[in-house]
Amino acid sequence: MDPNTPPLPRINLPASLEHRRIPALPPAAYYIADFVSEEEERAILQKVETAPKARWRQLTHRRLQTWPSDLVKSTLLDSQPLPDWLSQPAITRILSIPLSDSEPHIFASSPHGQPNHVLINEYPPSAGIMPHKDGSAYHPTVCTVSLGSSLCLNLYKSKEDGALDPEPVWRILQEPRSLLITTGELYDEYLHGIDSIPADVNLSEQSIANWGLLRSPSRYKDGRNERQIRISLTYRDVLKVSKLGSKLGAFFKRP
Numbered sequence: 183m184d185p186n187t188p189p190l191p192r193i194n195l196p197a198s199l200e201h202r203r204i205p206a207l208p209p210a211a212y213y214i215a216d217f218v219s220e221e222e223e224r225a226i227l228q229k230v231e232t233a234p235k236a237r238w239r240q241l242t243h244r245r246l247q248t249w250p251s252d253l254v255k256s257t258l259l260d261s262q263p264l265p266d267w268l269s270q271p272a273i274t275r276i277l278s279i280p281l282s283d284s285e286p287h288i289f290a291s292s293p294h295g296q297p298n299h300v301l302i303n304e305y306p307p308s309a310g311i312m313p314h315k316d317g318s319a320y321h322p323t324v325c326t327v328s329l330g331s332s333l334c335l336n337l338y339k340s341k342e343d344g345a346l347d348p349e350p351v352w353r354i355l356q357e358p359r360s361l362l363i364t365t366g367e368l369y370d371e372y373l374h375g376i377d378s379i380p381a382d383v384n385l386s387e388q389s390i391a392n393w394g395l396l397r398s399p400s401r402y403k404d405g406r407n408e409r410q411i412r413i414s415l416t417y418r419d420v421l422k423v424s425k426l427g428s429k430l431g432a433f434f435k436r437p
């Protein structure tokens with residue numbers, strides 16, 4: 183860490199992830215409602231919004247930034263590290279939380295011991311993402327920091343014949359400034375997606391898997407969440423990293 187980096191604001195993190203496990207879900211998923219402060223949220227959003235235009239890829243309904251670079255044949259070209267504003271506070275904080283009283287952090291068994299890649303998705307209020315799996319390029323752990331607005335992430339299971347069952351098996355409500363970690367069976371066997379709708383409805387203790395871990399469940403007592411623009415930062419460890427990347431860096435360098 184840069185010695186000039188100011189100390190992180192105090193955030194009350196759990197003593198271990200086990201304290202924030204989402205009990206309704208198969209092993210394992212964790213939800214920390216207050217993972218970044220409001221001030222940190224503003225600072226990260228400002229960095230996202232002021233990134234050079236060439237950083238954004240416009241998709242049909244949302245925009246995407248990829249840091250430090252796109253994968254080439256499922257490989258990260260090791261040309262640039264993640265910028266400081268993506269490491270601090272998120273990665274430092276993720277690595278500071280033990281998995282349980284006796285186990286180290288959630289990336290302790292991943293090839294690089296920490297995330298090396300971040301996707302930033304910007305969702306306008308009615309935008310979502312089709313159900314999908316993240317695939318084999320990554321260690322099967324995803325840490326999602328949500329900023330700006332709440333929405334529901336749906337988890338789906340394939341039917342016996344391989345077709346997608348269109349009804350989600352579970353819904354997870356992600357509040358702004360929260361961290362969601364999905365791993366293991368949830369990563370490998372279930373698909374995840376976000377409905378393209380302006381408001382999430384039928385929100386209740388019965389329908390939302392992480393209801394008991396929400397910061398403000400009373401905010402959704404009418405069962406609705408009107409969406410605003412939401413930014414998500416998804417942190418992963420790419421399994422294959424090519425040293426060739428540093429030599430080819432000049433060709434693949436992004437602004």
Ligand SMILES: O=C(O)CCC(=O)C(=O)O
Pocket residue numbers: 301303311316326335374375414416
């Ligand atoms: O924005 C999110 O929470 C989900 C993003 C996602 O599905 C992905 O990056 O694969």
